[in-house]
Amino acid sequence: MDCKASRILFFLSCACFLHLTRPSKLSTNILWQGEKLNFGDFLVANSGEASLSFFKPSNYSNNIYLGVNSLLFSYYVWVANRDTPIQDPKAYLILDEQGSLKILYNKDRDSIVLYSSSLEAPTNTSITLTDKGNVILREMNPDGSVKSDFVWQSYDYPTDTLFPGMKLGINKRTGQRWSITSRRTFHNPSSGPFTLGMDPNNTNQLVIWWREMIMWTSGEWDPNQQTFRNTKGLVDFNFTYVSNENETYFKIFLLSYLNIIRDGSIYSGSDTYYSCASNDRPPFQAGCKLPKTPQCRKSQQHSDNSLVLPSWNGTGKMSMEGFKFDESENLTISDCWLKCLNNCSCVAYSTTNEDDSGCEIWSITAKYVATNDGRNIYFFPVKSEATSKRRLILSSVAGGAAAIFMSCCICFVLWRKHKAKVNRKIKQEKLLLEIGGNATPPPAYGSSSKVKFGTNGGKTNHDMHIFSFGSIATATDNFSSANKLGEGGYGPVYKGKLKDGQEIAIKRLSRSSGQGLEEFKNEAQLIAKLQHRSLVRLLGFCIEGEERILIYEYMPNKSLDFYLFDFNEKKVLNWRRRLCIIEGIAQGLVYLHNYSRLTVIHRDLKASNILVDDEMRPKISDFGLARIFRSEDNEEKTNKIVGTFGYMSPEYAMSGVVSIKTDVFSYGVLLLEIVTGKKNNNCYQTDGPINLIGYAWQLWIEGRASELIDPILGGSCSPSEVLRCIHIGLLCVQEKATERPTMLNVVSFLSSETIQLAQPNQPAFFNNIVVKETDVLPVSYGSSNDVTISDVNGR
Numbered sequence: 001m002d003c004k005a006s007r008i009l010f011f012l013s014c015a016c017f018l019h020l021t022r023p024s025k026l027s028t029n030i031l032w033q034g035e036k037l038n039f040g041d042f043l044v045a046n047s048g049e050a051s052l053s054f055f056k057p058s059n060y061s062n063n064i065y066l067g068v069n070s071l072l073f074s075y076y077v078w079v080a081n082r083d084t085p086i087q088d089p090k091a092y093l094i095l096d097e098q099g100s101l102k103i104l105y106n107k108d109r110d111s112i113v114l115y116s117s118s119l120e121a122p123t124n125t126s127i128t129l130t131d132k133g134n135v136i137l138r139e140m141n142p143d144g145s146v147k148s149d150f151v152w153q154s155y156d157y158p159t160d161t162l163f164p165g166m167k168l169g170i171n172k173r174t175g176q177r178w179s180i181t182s183r184r185t186f187h188n189p190s191s192g193p194f195t196l197g198m199d200p201n202n203t204n205q206l207v208i209w210w211r212e213m214i215m216w217t218s219g220e221w222d223p224n225q226q227t228f229r230n231t232k233g234l235v236d237f238n239f240t241y242v243s244n245e246n247e248t249y250f251k252i253f254l255l256s257y258l259n260i261i262r263d264g265s266i267y268s269g270s271d272t273y274y275s276c277a278s279n280d281r282p283p284f285q286a287g288c289k290l291p292k293t294p295q296c297r298k299s300q301q302h303s304d305n306s307l308v309l310p311s312w313n314g315t316g317k318m319s320m321e322g323f324k325f326d327e328s329e330n331l332t333i334s335d336c337w338l339k340c341l342n343n344c345s346c347v348a349y350s351t352t353n354e355d356d357s358g359c360e361i362w363s364i365t366a367k368y369v370a371t372n373d374g375r376n377i378y379f380f381p382v383k384s385e386a387t388s389k390r391r392l393i394l395s396s397v398a399g400g401a402a403a404i405f406m407s408c409c410i411c412f413v414l415w416r417k418h419k420a421k422v423n424r425k426i427k428q429e430k431l432l433l434e435i436g437g438n439a440t441p442p443p444a445y446g447s448s449s450k451v452k453f454g455t456n457g458g459k460t461n462h463d464m465h466i467f468s469f470g471s472i473a474t475a476t477d478n479f480s481s482a483n484k485l486g487e488g489g490y491g492p493v494y495k496g497k498l499k500d501g502q503e504i505a506i507k508r509l510s511r512s513s514g515q516g517l518e519e520f521k522n523e524a525q526l527i528a529k530l531q532h533r534s535l536v537r538l539l540g541f542c543i544e545g546e547e548r549i550l551i552y553e554y555m556p557n558k559s560l561d562f563y564l565f566d567f568n569e570k571k572v573l574n575w576r577r578r579l580c581i582i583e584g585i586a587q588g589l590v591y592l593h594n595y596s597r598l599t600v601i602h603r604d605l606k607a608s609n610i611l612v613d614d615e616m617r618p619k620i621s622d623f624g625l626a627r628i629f630r631s632e633d634n635e636e637k638t639n640k641i642v643g644t645f646g647y648m649s650p651e652y653a654m655s656g657v658v659s660i661k662t663d664v665f666s667y668g669v670l671l672l673e674i675v676t677g678k679k680n681n682n683c684y685q686t687d688g689p690i691n692l693i694g695y696a697w698q699l700w701i702e703g704r705a706s707e708l709i710d711p712i713l714g715g716s717c718s719p720s721e722v723l724r725c726i727h728i729g730l731l732c733v734q735e736k737a738t739e740r741p742t743m744l745n746v747v748s749f750l751s752s753e754t755i756q757l758a759q760p761n762q763p764a765f766f767n768n769i770v771v772k773e774t775d776v777l778p779v780s781y782g783s784s785n786d787v788t789i790s791d792v793n794g795r
């Protein structure tokens with residue numbers, strides 16, 4: 001296959017990976033008609049941010065669901081069959097001959113139809129998982145062109161998370177209502193009691209229902225101010241309104257998502273909760289309609305009419321059975337609180353099932369016994385003693401009714417904290433077990449003991465495995481030198497093998513490296529959040545005493561410099577593979593630079609920090625120097641310069657100015673190195689000693705740039721393709737940061753030859769700064785001779 005053809009393939013969903021890998025559902029985002037998606041198979045979005053698969057959310061039941069996991073949150077943001085779980089692990093998803101999308105189970109005797117095709121003539125259909133986690137059904141013509149797109153899409157059937165592109169509203173033609181509904185419990189994704197949707201009474205407002213009860217209204221849409229009456233000033237409720245003869249809906253605008261959580265609060269992409277009453281969340285200012293305090297509880301109110309809250313005294317059990325509500329009522333802890341509130345003889349309540357659903361209430365005759373392994377039981381104050389009870393005075397209480405609801409929230413928070421503690425314990429115990437021998441799915445996801453995002457004090461929660469020092473010592477044979485892979489700027493890297501056979505890479509941070517706890521945590525937390533095909537995955541870490549260790553997935557094929565700069569090894573890097581690497585790194589950087597609303601700047605991008613897997617796909621490693629910026633155009637001056645000579649942009653090397661353009665510069669250097677197979681830091685004798693950038697520039701202006709091409713590639717590639725790469729490389733290393741493209745630009749330059757490129761100006765290169773090979777230490781994972789400089793004080 002020639003380069004051109006492979007290039008085209010590549011840009012069709014990076015198919016270059018496809019023909020290098022054995023066929024696996026993991027590497028594709030498309031399921032064709034007739035293909036099956038079995039339990040254990042994954043469709044993965046090109047962005048790496050989402051996957052579609054069957055999953056079993058809990059150990060407590062055999063229920064299996066089909067859903068889309070957002071890898072950024074490790075949370076199933078869409079569940080296809082939330083209220084119709086299946087138990088058959090041999091179930092599969094298929095687009096049948098008619099083009100209907102269905103889950104078949106129980107030996108094909110039963111099915112759940114997600115989309116029923118009305119076509120008589122069969123066409124070639126497929127479903128695609130988009131970067132943002134939408135499952136789209138397409139019908140194709142026999143010639144392969146798209147006949148109709150969006151025939152069906154999962155975004156039309158939201159679960160509990162609203163993403164840009166989803167609607168809240170009403171389809172007037174079909175009567176379908178678009179809304180999001182909370183999940184029942186953490187372990188159970190079926191429909192819970194709270195729903196956010198559009199008022200069906202033509203009033204242009206949003207409503208949160210608690211079952212049939214209206215709990216909150218947004219107030220009418222104000223078309224002039226583009227906001228709701230009751231959400232003025234709440235940036236997270238940035239909606240657009242659309243109404244025509246077919247449909248009326250609100251569409252969320254620009255925000256990453258809204259999620260309705262299990263106590264009826266709204267959690268937003270900006271890490272904020274909104275709920276009708278709470279002391280730890282911004283309340284909705286207006287529009288709340290909370291349950292009324294029944295007459296019999298009036299004596300339990302404080303003098304300001306707020307209710308004395310139920311308390312949670314730890315785990316325990318009751319001396320006798322209480323009154324259990326019918327399981328089919330599908331009650332949650334919030335519902336149970338309301339049941340107890342409204343039953344005047346109720347003094348205590350609790351959930352009944354292992355998955356935290358169900359409801360049981362007790363009267364005063366039942367006595368509480370504290371036990372370590374019991375349930376969480378919540379107490380309403382006993383009437384006559386009400387005044388002697390501990391009082392929780394909460395400043396933000398708007399009235400008696402608000403307090404009632406708040407009590408629910410507080411119990412919920414307490415319960416959640418407790419649950420998180422229990423989960424943590426379970427998790428640690430099962431740690432090594434969970435890592436598991438197979439790499440699909442990412443071990444950090446899909447396990448039942450994970451805490452979902454947004455439930456951790458408003459911070460997004462990402463799970464990592466915490467390894468014991470003992471297990472790491474065992475895995476590396478006591479850090480034996482035979483297992484040492486290399487020595488990086490921050491300490492040695494070892495290869496290890498877990499009990500179950502999984503290979504891991506272990507970075508043991510040296511005590512003298514100056515790597516403080518803070519930097520360590522920074523790196524660990526960052527990488528754990530960042531999940532992308534082109535990034536090395538952090539599996540976990542270990543802190544014990546002075547030890548700071550990071551555990552990564554193991555890359556058997558060393559780093560890019562090992563191949564690129566070795567005369568014999570570089571033969572495996574044909575042009576097709578180099579192009580895939582160039583593109584892969586660019587996509588990884590786009591992801592880093594645009595992750596959520598944060599910007600992650602690598603700052604030490606170089607060939608030895610690009611690891612390659614056994615299909616020669618690039619994986620960016622070493623995020624220890626990364627910093628998070630709130631917005632993309634942020635520049636920061638830092639007085640601690642970390643980076644590698646030759647890859648550092650002039651403004652960074654000289655003044656410590658960091659921006660995403662710092663990485664663009666390093667990428668440009670890397671790109672030139674990949675095309676030429678030469679190191680930037682080597683000396684290129686022309687009229688004087690200059691580095692690769694200078695050399696490339698000289699040949700470029702003399703119209704001889706094709707001489708830069710690595711001779712080993714021979715005539716096997718179209719020069720115009722290589723020249724375009726050199727052109728892009730030169731744009732990336734421009735002296736002025738503003739003249740460098742963004743990584744997003746770079747990706748589009750690479751993918752479309754019709755985009756006109758600007759002429760480069762003279763790039764930044766330093767005639768006299770050439771680092772001599774002898775001056776530097778051997779570092780890193782492969783055979784690099786570039787040294788990472790840390791702790792150099794800038795001006």
Ligand SMILES: *[C@@H]1O[C@H](CO)[C@@H](O)[C@H](O)[C@H]1NC(C)=O
Pocket residue numbers: 059426449
């Ligand atoms: C999950 O189920 C397995 C097998 O039934 C059991 O051994 C394990 O303890 C369970 N884990 C949890 C967290 O309940």
Ligand SMILES: *[C@@H]1O[C@H](CO)[C@@H](O)[C@H](O)[C@H]1NC(C)=O
Pocket residue numbers: 032033034124125140144
């Ligand atoms: C549908 O189209 C794809 C790509 O064009 C092809 O690989 C597949 O075999 C086709 N399937 C059927 C059933 O025609």
Ligand SMILES: *[C@@H]1O[C@H](CO)[C@@H](O)[C@H](O)[C@H]1NC(C)=O
Pocket residue numbers: 199200201207214
């Ligand atoms: C819509 O109208 C029905 C019937 O009048 C009423 O019960 C319901 O509360 C109204 N919904 C809202 C959100 O006002």
Ligand SMILES: *[C@@H]1O[C@H](CO)[C@@H](O)[C@H](O)[C@H]1NC(C)=O
Pocket residue numbers: 227233234235236237238253254
């Ligand atoms: C909604 O987003 C637009 C576009 O960025 C912005 O101009 C507007 O201020 C936002 N509105 C609110 C209420 O945040």
Ligand SMILES: *[C@@H]1O[C@H](CO)[C@@H](O)[C@H](O)[C@H]1NC(C)=O
Pocket residue numbers: 244245246
């Ligand atoms: C409404 O639906 C009809 C039939 O599908 C379509 O022709 C028309 O363009 C739609 N109108 C709008 C405003 O989308």
Ligand SMILES: *[C@@H]1O[C@H](CO)[C@@H](O)[C@H](O)[C@H]1NC(C)=O
Pocket residue numbers: 311312313368379390
């Ligand atoms: C719960 O704790 C409070 C104070 O800590 C105590 O007064 C009360 O008796 C406890 N309730 C039960 C049922 O143990």
Ligand SMILES: *[C@@H]1O[C@H](CO)[C@@H](O)[C@H](O)[C@H]1NC(C)=O
Pocket residue numbers: 083190191328329330
């Ligand atoms: C309880 O949930 C099941 C499905 O999960 C549903 O079929 C049933 O109608 C629900 N019961 C009530 C009372 O809502």
Ligand SMILES: *[C@@H]1O[C@H](CO)[C@@H](O)[C@H](O)[C@H]1NC(C)=O
Pocket residue numbers: 322323343344345346347361362363
């Ligand atoms: C109220 O609670 C008591 C137990 O505390 C129970 O026996 C009774 O059936 C409940 N009444 C209702 C209407 O649920």
